[in-house]
Amino acid sequence: MLAKEIIKKIKDAESNITSVIFVGCGASKADLYPAKYFLEENSTKIRTSLYTANEFNYATPKAVNSNCIVITASLGGTTPETVQATSKAKSLGAYVITLTHKKDSPITKDADYVIVHGFEKSYAEKLEKMIYALQLAVEILNQFEGYANYEEMINGFNNIYDLIEKSAATVLPQAKEFANSYKDENVIYLMSSGATHKVAYSTSICLLMEMQWMNSGSFHDGEFFHGPFEIVDKDVPFILFMNEGKTRPMDSRALTFLKRFGAKTTVIDAKDFGITSVISEKVADYFSPMLISGIFRVYAEQLAIARNHPLTKRRYMWKLEY
Amino acid sequence: MLAKEIIKKIKDAESNITSVIFVGCGASKADLYPAKYFLEENSTKIRTSLYTANEFNYATPKAVNSNCIVITASLGGTTPETVQATSKAKSLGAYVITLTHKKDSPITKDADYVIVHGFEKSYAEKLEKMIYALQLAVEILNQFEGYANYEEMINGFNNIYDLIEKSAATVLPQAKEFANSYKDENVIYLMSSGATHKVAYSTSICLLMEMQWMNSGSFHDGEFFHGPFEIVDKDVPFILFMNEGKTRPMDSRALTFLKRFGAKTTVIDAKDFGITSVISEKVADYFSPMLISGIFRVYAEQLAIARNHPLTKRRYMWKLEY
Numbered sequence: 001m002l003a004k005e006i007i008k009k010i011k012d013a014e015s016n017i018t019s020v021i022f023v024g025c026g027a028s029k030a031d032l033y034p035a036k037y038f039l040e041e042n043s044t045k046i047r048t049s050l051y052t053a054n055e056f057n058y059a060t061p062k063a064v065n066s067n068c069i070v071i072t073a074s075l076g077g078t079t080p081e082t083v084q085a086t087s088k089a090k091s092l093g094a095y096v097i098t099l100t101h102k103k104d105s106p107i108t109k110d111a112d113y114v115i116v117h118g119f120e121k122s123y124a125e126k127l128e129k130m131i132y133a134l135q136l137a138v139e140i141l142n143q144f145e146g147y148a149n150y151e152e153m154i155n156g157f158n159n160i161y162d163l164i165e166k167s168a169a170t171v172l173p174q175a176k177e178f179a180n181s182y183k184d185e186n187v188i189y190l191m192s193s194g195a196t197h198k199v200a201y202s203t204s205i206c207l208l209m210e211m212q213w214m215n216s217g218s219f220h221d222g223e224f225f226h227g228p229f230e231i232v233d234k235d236v237p238f239i240l241f242m243n244e245g246k247t248r249p250m251d252s253r254a255l256t257f258l259k260r261f262g263a264k265t266t267v268i269d270a271k272d273f274g275i276t277s278v279i280s281e282k283v284a285d286y287f288s289p290m291l292i293s294g295i296f297r298v299y300a301e302q303l304a305i306a307r308n309h310p311l312t313k314r315r316y317m318w319k320l321e322y
Numbered sequence: 323m324l325a326k327e328i329i330k331k332i333k334d335a336e337s338n339i340t341s342v343i344f345v346g347c348g349a350s351k352a353d354l355y356p357a358k359y360f361l362e363e364n365s366t367k368i369r370t371s372l373y374t375a376n377e378f379n380y381a382t383p384k385a386v387n388s389n390c391i392v393i394t395a396s397l398g399g400t401t402p403e404t405v406q407a408t409s410k411a412k413s414l415g416a417y418v419i420t421l422t423h424k425k426d427s428p429i430t431k432d433a434d435y436v437i438v439h440g441f442e443k444s445y446a447e448k449l450e451k452m453i454y455a456l457q458l459a460v461e462i463l464n465q466f467e468g469y470a471n472y473e474e475m476i477n478g479f480n481n482i483y484d485l486i487e488k489s490a491a492t493v494l495p496q497a498k499e500f501a502n503s504y505k506d507e508n509v510i511y512l513m514s515s516g517a518t519h520k521v522a523y524s525t526s527i528c529l530l531m532e533m534q535w536m537n538s539g540s541f542h543d544g545e546f547f548h549g550p551f552e553i554v555d556k557d558v559p560f561i562l563f564m565n566e567g568k569t570r571p572m573d574s575r576a577l578t579f580l581k582r583f584g585a586k587t588t589v590i591d592a593k594d595f596g597i598t599s600v601i602s603e604k605v606a607d608y609f610s611p612m613l614i615s616g617i618f619r620v621y622a623e624q625l626a627i628a629r630n631h632p633l634t635k636r637r638y639m640w641k642l643e644y
Contacts, residue, residue: 018367026548040371044385045340047369049362052544059516059568059607063366081544187509187537194381205541205549213552215509217539219527222374222403226348227527229638230535246381257644285381316551322579 003135006113007143010069010095017095019047019063020140021070022133023056023085026210028073028099030202031130034195034289035071035137042141053081057088066093071136073098073129075119077105086110097136099129123294124164130290131160152280156287159278163287164294167273171298178266179302185237189228190218191254192240194247196270196289199296203239207300211311221254222247234262241292242269244276245285268292268299325457328435329465332391332417339417341369341385342462343392344455345378345407348532350395350421352524353452356517356611357393357459364463375403379410388415393458395420395451397441399427408432419458421451445616446486452612453482474602478609481600485609486616489595493620500588501624507559511550512540513576514562516569518592518611521618525561529622533633543576544569556584563614564591566598567607590614590621 022032036050070089074082077100090110098111108114118125141147190200204218242251258265270288344354358372392411396404399422412432420433423441430436440447463469512522526540564573580587592610
């Protein structure tokens with residue numbers, strides 16, 4: 001595994017890594033979240049943070065130094081804020097790893113290590129950035145602190161691609177039904193918990209707001225009962241991403257409430273796709289976001305067709321300077 | 323200062339504090355954010371995280387142990403998830419501090435230290451929970467790692483109450499104008515950056531969704547250009563909270579874009595209220611969220627009047643079991 005070798009090399013050079021900082025923008029930032037979530041839950045010594053790139057640039061954390069690993073990500077490798085963050089991290093002496101789909105793109109210039117991930121070929125490849133980021137987090141934890149479920153994670157990495165592909169191949173009927181039912185909604189809310197929290201976020205800000213120009217909001221479903229649930233009424237549209245793992249009771253509680261008051265509810269549930277038949281339940285939490293993202297991509301494609309609004313259509317992005 | 327004494331006592335008992343974990347729900351979670359943001363930016367050794375309480379309960383971070391300080395918050399001291407988190411942190415051997423407005427409320431039962439904050443008497447008192455949380459973070463950093471701008475922070479704590487009160491007293495005309503202009507909106511978006519990021523979030527999920535049953539979404543304005551900005555069109559309603567401090571360029575960039583495309587934009591700008599005339603510009607970043615929250619409360623009150631929907635009106639919260 002490439003991630004294993006990279007972290008081994010960093011450890012050989014610096015055995016005292018105190019911080020791991022993830023940096024990205026939009027969907028790339030969200031794709032780094034499961035890795036950050038994993039480290040935050042399981043590490044007892046290593047500091048970890050996730051920054052939108054310009055906040056990293058303008059209010060650079062003091063911990064960015066030669067005891068720090070900075071992991072940046074940009075699909076095309078040209079996101080200006082993330083390219084700048086990569087260079088800034090390098091200039092401050094951090095060990096810099098970047099994840100990108102484009103070999104030799106600008107973001108690779110100042111990175112010590114580059115991982116090139118797939119994207120176009122399959123639903124699973126679209127999640128490879130998220131998968132590689134999690135691999136890096138697992139290697140960091142295992143090599144610097146030790147991690148009891150390391151073998152279960154390796155097995156998960158071996159099986160997650162197939163699981164995504166097989167699952168995505170089964171959902172076309174429900175995706176079409178979703179698309180026809182939600183295509184004219186005025187606003188759509190997204191919720192999840194655990195490692196999948198930011199899949200709800202990126203679905204809201206990227207797939208709906210950016211790619212469909214639809215109004216949307218998202219929040220952690222543990223927060224739902226502390227504010228947002230007052231918006232619930234009959235037919236208010238929600239999409240709930242349910243995890244297999246420790247935080248599932250939060251997802252279930254939100255679902256019960258949505259059903260009780262007749263909200264319009266679409267659920268993508270990792271459990272329905274047999275995640276624990278191929279990945280240990282000890283670590284299924286951390287693979288739920290990849291599986292759910294891969295499945296929801298089919299839903300988003302159908303929504304785009306139903307709305308006659310391609311996922312690639314933009315009015316500002318890539319079209320003007322801002 | 324109470325915070326100083328509490329942290330001194332903890333340090334006397336345990337000189338090796340490796341993690342500081344903040345736990346709350348909804349507005350109380352958001353009120354802890356400036357403290358977490360401050361530590362995350364300025365600490366090089368101490369791990370820090372902010373959890374919604376039930377995620378802390380179900381997927382308890384491994385770092386909750388006798389080298390950890392857990393800081394919980396609940397206005398009324400009865401939020402079940404946060405009461406449970408407080409007890410769980412205590413049972414795992416952490417040093418537990420709780421912030422509440424209600425002396426002897428359930429959340430105080432298992433806390434090692436209790437800070438009772440004000441709430442009803444003034445706009446500034448409504449921010450006292452946020453202020454005390456930041457004081458705790460400053461004391462932790464200063465006592466465990468040292469902090470160069472400590473005196474500037476103390477001065478800030480001495481001056482922020484007056485600044486909030488004086489500022490809030492001047493905004494009634496613009497608050498009424500905002501209320502009349504936004505009262506019938508279908509959806510309202512909120513943005514900010516830096517320490518104020520989660521004021522945008524709590525304004526969205528609490529003041530608008532919970533207390534006004536208005537549709538809303540929020541995001542970091544550094545993320546705006548990586549998805550959400552595609553929703554911008556003439557008259558789409560936004561509220562932008564502008565910081566005085568390092569992340570201001572992000573706020574300004576978002577404002578320029580909103581104006582360029584004719585979005586309906588309300589700005590609350592910490593700079594307009596002279597924050598740096600009474601608080602050092604070295605630390606103004608961390609006081610912007612209190613100032614902006616205090617000012618926006620006047621706007622929310624006027625919105626409630628214009629909509630004939632009191633801020634205390636609920637359909638589910640406090641009314642049923644869920």
